[in-house]
Amino acid sequence: MGQSVGAVVAGCAVVPAAIALLRWLEGAEERRKIQVQATQLPACLELFAAALDAGLPLRATVRHLAALVPEPSAELLRGVLGHLDLGRSDSQAWLELREHPVWGQVARDLARCASSGAGVAETLAVHAQEARATARARREMAAHTVGVRSVLPLSCCFLPAFILVGVVPIIAGTIGSFALLG
Structure with missing residues (x-):
């Protein structure tokens, strides 16, 4: 009887710990993915703006970008393409990413530009500059913390x-x- 009670108590302690560990590992993978997307964002936006400046339509540009950019950014663009292929408008397709931590603001502005007819390339160029400045500030902050972390x-x-x-x-x-x- 004592062994079965001990096993139940151990199981009650191990199961929540395992669930917490799995959630932490999933969160770490998601954080890494977001960090990679943030690193890729400026180049993706500059390529996006250059293609639009060259005269490609928005949908064709998204299709080409999804084939060219590395993962995990390509996955997001393929998601937008999926919505476009289902017949959604450009605005609706981009609004699917409005809550994304990296692409969210870009997606909201692209949706607004698609619905209003405003210039998309200029908006993307501004977002690319902002993303580069943010990445530079993040690198500088990391460089400042190296001394503290090395103690x-x-x-x-x-x-x-x-x-x-x-x-x-x-x-x-x-x-x-x-x-x-x-």
Whole structure:
């Protein structure tokens, strides 16, 4: 009887921990995906704007971009293409991404431009500049935190080495000199 109660208690503890671990792993994968999309965004938008400036229609540009850009950005563009292929308007298709953390603002502006007829290429160029500035600020912030993040590993390596090379010989020499005196 005691073993089955112990197994139930252990199961009640392990199952939530496993679920929490799986959610954390899924969240880490999603964060990595969003980070990659943020890195790819400026180049994608510049390519998008260049194709539109060259005279390609919006839908054809999205189709070409979905084939050219790397994953995971291509996956998002294929999703927009799927909505366009189903017969949705450009505005409706882009609004599907309105809540996306990276492409959200771009998608809202593209939907607005598609419904109003405003110039899309200029909007994309502005978003590309903003995305590059944001990426630059993120890199600078990461560079500023390198010193702080390196303190613990350096202290874990250099402190024991200092003790072994600097302090231990002094203590050993002092103990040795006391042994000779005594």
